[in-house]
Amino acid sequence: MNPYQTYDAKILEIRELTPREKLFTLRFVDSEANKEFKYKPGQFVIVDIRGFGEFPISLCSTPTREGYIQLCVRRVGRMTKYMHTLKEGDVIGIRGPYGNGFPMEKMEGSELILVSGGLGMAPLRSVLWYAIDSGKYEHIYLLYGTKSYEDILFRDEIIHLLKHGDAIGCTVKLAYEVESPSCIYLERGFSPKVCKGVVTDLFRGMEFDVENTYALICGPPVMYKYVIKELLDRKLSPGRIYMTLERRMRCGIGKCGHCIVGTSTSIKYICKDGPVFTYWEALSTRGLI
């Protein structure tokens, strides 16, 4: 088996989530490939636009819903721009899934605090729906920081969970930075769950059982430091804080060397040792965050 070969996947649906982000729903053309493709929340795939190049994208769908996979792609550069021009029915290449993913089994029975900023919502959406669907987790908190109303990813799902989440064991909290009528409307309707501010403001007044809680963080590099401080202030152990990290990646399978981090005592590959790491691992690996 050639690990660089990619498998045909057909675009079933494209949804524009924001002006910059599109959600692609895909299914492998080969039914065997569909059956064989088993993944965990937090894993990623390499998308192959044949003849143009490849790039890594997190799986944002949940393995509890079979028959399709979903990728949320932000238009930032050459390849992602091209991806945004594709139409429903087009076929692209996919290889993976890669990476370790979140230890979902280990966390069963616990409370999960998902902290997401911006595009970090993509991998955490996989965790969110996995946790809700499986019903194996005590309670799920989603703390989501967004720039503006227009930037909220999976807006319909977020609003749905603001309304009805508590009944299915999921509390969503939303912080926005740019004021707009829509945001004020949300804030009025769902106070105190929605507020103006940044994601760390959502920790205000939050207490949790540190023996029975895991935190899962994904967002832009600057976010980690502040979020981790909030968690450590509440005495959550560094071993219970998980985060998913991003690096330039070429192969996704530990060959191309681009995602190597750490020093002489701690060399790690983000693609195969990660992209999910505990804060403890980050403390013992320089350059991880």
Place this chain on the structure above:
Amino acid sequence: MIILRYVKLPSENFEEFFNSLKQWGEINAPVKQGNIYSFKKVDSLKEVSLDYTRTMLPPKKFFVKPRDELLKLKEGKWEESNGTKPVVLFGVHSCDIHGLQILDKVYLDEPVDIYYKKRRENSIIIGISCMPDEYCFCKSLGTDFAMTGFDLFLHELPDGYLVRVGSVKGHEIVWANEGVFEPISEEDLKYFREFEEKRANSFKRSLNKEGLADMLDLAFESPVWKKYEKICLGCGNCNMVCPTCRCYEVCDLWVNAYEGVRVRRYDSCFMESHGLVAGGHNFRPTRLDRFRHRYYCKSYFDPSAGFNCVGCGRCDEFCPAKIEHVKVLDEVREALK
């Protein structure tokens, strides 16, 4: 039929042995080109420079090519590029054999890189003994002697070579050439030991690897990195020539309007783009970050493969800024005291 771990190849049979290797594959051996040596295809023993110290590019170029076509695009689907032909690498030094074993760790680890694997399986490695020059420091890293990783290893004797057989393929080569080999004598062993002793005493450079990994981790903020940041040109030569550097970049190219290829090429962690991601964030934005990163990567000790540096001295010889690997690490250690 001789089944021995050690045999002797007398000088007068050397050429015959060399020519017989052609049946196993295309012979590539060190050839002098101007001031440098290079592994190249050779037809006769005359072309080979067996007294070389190091080639510019290590033998990794046969397994991870500087430009390597992985896939061919035909009607919207990738087809595997093939074209692996058997090669005999003649005259490989022990540091480079160790270097290949480090690459094996990376490329043969799951998921296996099938290109690398095929080429490795289609190659015969004939090692040869050497004398160190002012750049070599393999002895201090334990890579000055290869116990595995070759098919045959030739050790120079006054009247031929003591040959160590290192694999089944190596045995097959010996069997196929039974006539050219002889059993070794006590005297040959004496010469072998003398040569090794003389060689061991000829090293001028050594890397102090005592607590190296921990020492470097502590020295993250060392002023020495900052000093070298200004001297280093960021050219990436040291990566290109290193037998264990293997970063690669991938790029799709169009051959014509219908056919494309996916090609990988050596990359270097000294390039600014190495840690750059979309949106302009760079995880190693300064030359300081990149310089230090290389030393960290090279000084990493993998419990199953050893250090990521085999002490071949290439990065020193081919650095235009005359930066010396061992000296940098010694200075970092010194500054920590």
